[in-house]
Amino acid sequence: MHTNAPLLIIAAGGTGGHMFPAQALAEEMLARGWRVRLSTDARGARYTHGFPSEVEVRVMPSATFARGGALAKLAAPFRIAAGVIGALAAMLRDRPAVVAGFGGYPAIPAMAAAWALRLPRMIHEQNGVLGRVNALFAKRVDRVACGTWPTALPAGVEAVHTGNPVRGAIRERAGAGYIPPGDYPMSLLAIGGSQGARILADLVPAAVAELPAPLRAHLRVAQQAREEDVERVLRAYRDLGMEAEVATFFADVPRRLSEAQLVIARAGASSVADISVVGRPAILIPFAAATADHQTANARGLKEAGAAVVLAEDGLDAGRLAEHMQAILGDPDRARQMSAAAVSQGRPDAAEALAGLVEALAGKDEA
Template sequence: MTKHYVLAAGGTGGHMVPAAALATELTRRGHHVALVSDARGVRFPGLFDGIQTHVLPAGRFAGGPLGYAKALREMWRGRAMARQLYRDARPAAVIGFGGYPAMPALLAAFAAGIPTAVHEQNAVLGRVNRLVARRVDAIATSYDRTERLPERLMGKTHLVGNPVREAVLALRSRPYPLLEEDGIFRVLVTGGSQGASILSKVVPAGLAMLPPAFRRRLQVTHQARIEDIDAARALYAEHQIAADLATYLPDMPEQLAWAHVVIGRAGASTIAELTAAGRPAILVPLATATDDHQTANAREMTAIGGARTIPQSRFTAVELAKQMQKLGLDPVALENAAGRARSIGRPDAVSDLADLVESLDAPPARLPVPRRQQKAAFA
């Protein structure tokens, strides 16, 4: 039976990628889907092609009393716009993926009696999801343990994992790249969609401290910020390390396919992709992440032996070189680490999430019929 669903997500990649994966799966199942986000979210290239998108105002609670007052006004205005959208579209359910832009859509759904769920990508329940957790009908999580999720809500909590792109999921069927004792050792360095300056400073210097025989084997692909890329390129060249640098890697799944080890942040999408593909990593959690959620994200993968985590305060060239030698000088141990990373991947995340969404049976419509019939938002 064809239904209409609204997906509400904040404008960052961590929220938008799983929302896009669910949109694709629900559309494949014959449903109609619309996205509610902010101006940033609807501009992500290629994620929501063919999906109706709606920009709603949503304030961010910051800046003291005046900032809070402005945010509340924007939230209320966004809620009113979402209610009008629901009158036209009659969604079966509204699914939130976190971020302040998801809040107006969920508030409108509560007022309209529309079933709701939220998906949490991180190992710590995010602020918006914490605010609405008590009122939603279901909570989908990505980790066995989710901090700041009240015990009393476990009855409606479902572990599904964090959906990843199909191109990344396809890597599960490909073996870990062959690593011969004297062969090329491929390193992928990525700091997320915005890059990470500390990686551009520490990684070239750390790799330069490796034994010459190991250093000569390296082939580095490094995503860097535009303001850091020239300095990082010069460091690699100075130490004769083969390296390709770019501010954006459009073929990230293919880069991940050939990587022997990944050095990067511990964002939710990064962890999900590493465990889906089965790639060992050296993780440097973002020190300023809200509630230190990146450190929490890295714990499961680190505990099982699929990654090594270095706090940003201790992420130095010396420490990186030490960890790289431990990983790279034992091909068997490295392949075992890849297998451990893969063992905690959740390849059925998007299917399980779609099943959960479909189970949110919509009650009979409780909204008043518009005085003037308008074209449905999902037509």
């Protein structure tokens, strides 16, 4: 990469929800001849395995006031200050053309340094409600981009709807041909966010057990689960006489999505974006404890389009989940319509739209 190429610093936190769209923008900016540096913390660095090797990863100290004991909360401002000082020094040495924040507390040092140096800066919010860090910077940046529309914004803040950027491997499968359910092997994919979800471990195998035997006989299940849940989920499927793939993380979610007849998932912004772009019928179970119930907001577009059934986790049981699974897997026409409706909600060009904002901020926009 040419050292006088413009530099984009991406500031992002340590969950897949923040890191997948950050990775998508990094891929797009590299393709446009930019240098890209990721500013995150030690936790975020664990999610960088999918980033292109040309992306330089800088680990900056950061902290949250929302977790940990009294001592951790006391130490938080000092850790954040150390991170900001480190980010300021790095930006003075190698001045970025733009700094783009994707939320999460590890984004604080780079965003605060960019604000202090008055560098061109923007944030991208993945969810239908601003996260705490993005809410902090929303009035202190030049542009606010939103992945979910509409997004609840502070008074006086205007935003651009770009959609949520998806990784290249998802974009390659945009609108992939859908095989509706039938009397042949069908794929059920259950994904629960970066680390799986306890409720899916509890409910999905139990719901599969309640499906009619002829339908269940055709089902192939791949399910993401937390490490402590993997063995019991596997056992539940074995007890049904089913072979199932159960793992804490699937590296090939794009392929599995494109092959699925039905997806059961949380309503994290990245999951919703991936499901929309590939175009698959979904049953979404928003995480009830999500800040400001943002996962319900994320799911709204797919629900209103008729692409997804949205079930509140409060009071949800295996019987009710099984009813909805059977209603989709037993109705090929409905499943086909849901797939098409999902595609209508997809924004496969979101990374390009976001990259356009970056270049416009840097004064490199040709238009």
